[in-house]
Amino acid sequence: MFLVTQDGARVPIEDVPEAYDHGQNGLLDVAISPDFARDSLLYFTRVAPEDGGGVLALARARMEESGGRARLRDIETLWRQLPSSRGGQPGGIMAFSPDGRHLFLAVGDRMEPGTAQDPDAARGKILRLNPDGSAPPDNPMAGQEGIRALTWSTGHRNPYGLAFAPDGTLWEHEMGPRGGDELNRIRRGGNYGWPEVSNGDQYSGWPIPRHATCPEFDAPSLYWTPVIAPAGLAFYQGAAFPAWRGSALIGGLRAEGLVRVAFGADGKPRQADRWPLGRRIRDVAVAPDGAVWVIEDGAGAGLMRLAAP
Known part of the structure; x- marks a missing residue:
């Protein structure tokens, strides 16, 4: 992780925790606190080493700068994805809500497609958290346990884009399999269908039902084939x-x-x-x-x- 000036000079940020750096896994995303000028907090995601593989982890830390150096202090893990996996497709992309009150986190399926439709699996979901990692009381399943309390939407494959539009709408994009990269308008409690539907096919060529055949799932607003x-x-x-x-x-x-x-x-x-x-x-x-x-x-x-x- 580096701190980079407008003219390209860079300073390495010290004391960044170790990541499970294999294939698609590693250090993933960095987001500054909405109140960074006051609290100096950085939020970051990585696949943390565990049990021979890694778990997606969300953490925050205070960034200190002095004497031409920068480092992370008071690192606090806010959420960890269990169990561990050696698979890729971790997701790990973050977006703060426009009012700064909530943090959204995209979680990939870790190449375990069936987990994206399992409400108790910490895979294939977009999570909505308070900045301290707790579950907001107005989440769709806030009264339930575990990953359910944090889940905002489900049925995602490999999300690497998450951002709010100027009108406050949350958008996400994710990689499809063989075709069918998606741009999705994210709604509260939505189910985007993976792996039951896709506008792409398996890498083997085996077909997957298209979104149009299953209107109970949220279809992408835009998709790309070829990807x-x-x-x-x-x-x-x-x-x-x-x-x-x-x-x-x-x-x-x-x-x-x-x-x-x-x-x-x-x-x-x-x-x-x-x-x-x-x-x-x-x-x-x-x-x-x-x-x-x-x-x-x-x-x-x-x-x-x-x-x-």
């Missing part, structure tokens, strides 16, 4: 690219570029642009000055700032 392998999601509200305001920006691993999704007057999304960058884009963020930052995936990956000419 783009979406990773990272941010809504643009800056001044540098005024034509993009209100659009969603999505990184593409397979697409090796940046995708812009625009929304019509009826709220329906459509792909408006796709810019090839020749790089596997893992995450995207919008800075206060309107510049767009993207980070690559893989060995030798770079962090890039995209600004208006």
